[in-house]
Each structure stands twice: as C-alpha cells, then as structure tokens.
Amino acid sequence: MNNNENLKRSIAFLLTCVLFLGITTFDSINSQNNSANSISTLSKLGSRGDEVRKIQQKLRQLGYYKGAVDGVYGTATKKAVIAFQKNCGITADGIAGAKTLRFMGLGSSSSSNSPYTNSDVRLLAKLIAAEARGESYKGQVAVGAVVLNRVEHASFPDSISGVIYQKGAFSCVNDSNWSVPPTAESLKAAQDCINGWDPSGGAIYYYNPAKTSNAFMHSRPVITVIGRHTFCK
Numbered sequence: 001m002n003n004n005e006n007l008k009r010s011i012a013f014l015l016t017c018v019l020f021l022g023i024t025t026f027d028s029i030n031s032q033n034n035s036a037n038s039i040s041t042l043s044k045l046g047s048r049g050d051e052v053r054k055i056q057q058k059l060r061q062l063g064y065y066k067g068a069v070d071g072v073y074g075t076a077t078k079k080a081v082i083a084f085q086k087n088c089g090i091t092a093d094g095i096a097g098a099k100t101l102r103f104m105g106l107g108s109s110s111s112s113n114s115p116y117t118n119s120d121v122r123l124l125a126k127l128i129a130a131e132a133r134g135e136s137y138k139g140q141v142a143v144g145a146v147v148l149n150r151v152e153h154a155s156f157p158d159s160i161s162g163v164i165y166q167k168g169a170f171s172c173v174n175d176s177n178w179s180v181p182p183t184a185e186s187l188k189a190a191q192d193c194i195n196g197w198d199p200s201g202g203a204i205y206y207y208n209p210a211k212t213s214n215a216f217m218h219s220r221p222v223i224t225v226i227g228r229h230t231f232c233k
Contacts, residue, residue: 043096047073051106055096058104059084061157063167087165087173103161116194120160124148125182125190127164130172132186132229139227140186142200144193146231149204156204200224203231 043051052073059065064087065080078094085092090099102119124144132143150156150163157163164170172178182190200206201223207214208228220232 043073045073045075045078045094051096052077054106055081055101055104058106058157058162062104062162062165084165087167103165104159106159116160121187121190121194122182123164124160124193125186126178127170127172128189129180129182129186130177131170133177133180135227135229137185137189138199139229140189141192141197142203142224142226142231143206143229144190145198145200146203146206148193149198149200149202153204199226200231202233204233206231 043049043055048071050071053069053071055073056065056067056069056071056077059077059080060069062084064084065077067074067076067080073096081096081100082092082094084104085094085100090103096104102117103123124147127147128140128144132140135143147160147163151158151160157166165173203223205217205220206229207217209218209230210228212218217232222230222232224231
C-alpha cells in the first residue's frame with residue numbers, strides 16, 4: 001500500500017509540473033504574440049492616442065492638416081495623411097504605418113549615437129541628387145546642409161523628411177527628378193552634411209538666380225554663392 005501511495009503521489013506531482021509548465025509556456029507565447037501585435041499596430045481611421053496626436057501635430061507643421069490636435073484619427077486626419085503620402089510618392093491608403101511615420105520623421109533612429117536613420121541619409125541624398133545635379137561636390141554638400149540647417153531652425157519642421165516634404169518647399173519632389181535614385185556621390189555628400197560640413201555658412205535658403213524671380217528669395221541676405229546657387233539667410 002505504501003508503495004502504491006508513493007507511486008500515486010509521484011504521478012500526481014509529475015502531472016502538476018507538466019500542467020504548470022504548459023500554462024507558463026502558453027502565457028509566454030501569448031505575451032510574445034501580444035507584444036508583436038502591439039509593435040505592428042497602425043494608426044488609422046478610428047485610432048486614438050498619443051501617436052495620433054503626434055501625427056496631427058506633424059501634419060499641421062507640414063501644412064497638410066488644419067484640424068484640432070485631439071488625438072482622434074478622424075476623416076480630416078486620414079485625408080491629410082493621404083495628401084502627405086501622395087506627395088511622398090508612397091502608397092496613399094490613409095494609414096499611418098511604419099513607412100509613413102518614417103517619412104514624417106516619427107520613426108525610430110537606427111543608431112543611438114545619431115539622430116538620423118539610414119532612411120534619413122538616403123532621403124537627403126535623393127534631395128541632393130535632384131536639386132544639385134551638375135553642381136560641384138561642395139555645392140551638393142551645401143544643398144544638403146541647408147536641409148539640416150532647417151531641421152535645427154525653429155521656423156521649419158524638425159526632421160529631414162519633414163523639411164523635404166514640407167508643402168511647397170522643394171519643387172523637385174513633385175517632378176520627374178524625384179524618380180531618379182540617389183547617386184554614390186550624393187550619398188557621400190549627405191553623410192558629409194550629417195558629419196558637420198556646411199559650405200553654405202548656415203544658410204536656410206538657396207536659389208538659382210537664373211531660374212527664379214521669386215521676390216522673397218531675392219530679398220534674403222546672401223551668405224555665399226557656390227556654382228549656380230545663391231545661399232542666404
């Protein structure tokens with residue numbers, strides 16, 4: 001009897017252990033799934049919260065959204081996101097997924113040592129290639145430096161993507177030049193800008209006098225001239 005009782009107790013103990021391990025494993029997997037779902041959550045029509053508020057603030061700053069910054073992803077916010085996506089040349093579905101947030105400058109950095117992601121560098125290089133094709137290397141770096149100077153300036157958006165995609169800021173974003181991929185040289189120029197080289201002397205504007213008659217641009221105090229571009233405050 002004692003041996004039988006001991007055997008029964010041992011079996012009961014083993015079953016309890018197996019059941020406990022099974023529950024623990026299920027909870028762990030469930031937790032991982034919940035975490036993955038949390039990471040892949042998108043802001044879209046009907047969403048609410050802090051991320052939506054940041055999206056609305058960014059879209060207002062860029063000139064796409066004029067509604068209240070209330071953290072509610074309504075029809076007006078969706079329309080603004082679609083307008084932004086169309087201007088960026090990405091899928092215009094009105095959903096603020098990872099790619100759209102990255103273009104807004106709301107994505108995470110690839111390195112804790114730099115405020116800029118690899119996507120930021122590539123986007124800056126794309127702008128340099130489109131705006132400064134045919135200019136000297138120094139002239140290309142100067143154009144990129146203007147973008148970074150705007151990022152740091154209180155009157156402009158606070159991200160590379162925000163500055164580049166600000167409504168009406170760079171006409172090349174909406175013409176055939178934008179379909180041309182960045183070159184090896186423009187990528188190097190973008191990195192030199194980010195590393196601190198600023199041949200523009202702190203300029204926040206530049207223009208080609210032969211191509212623009214814009215009175216505002218011509219009224220800006222000139223800092224320097226590099227190639228065909230005049231850089232100014």
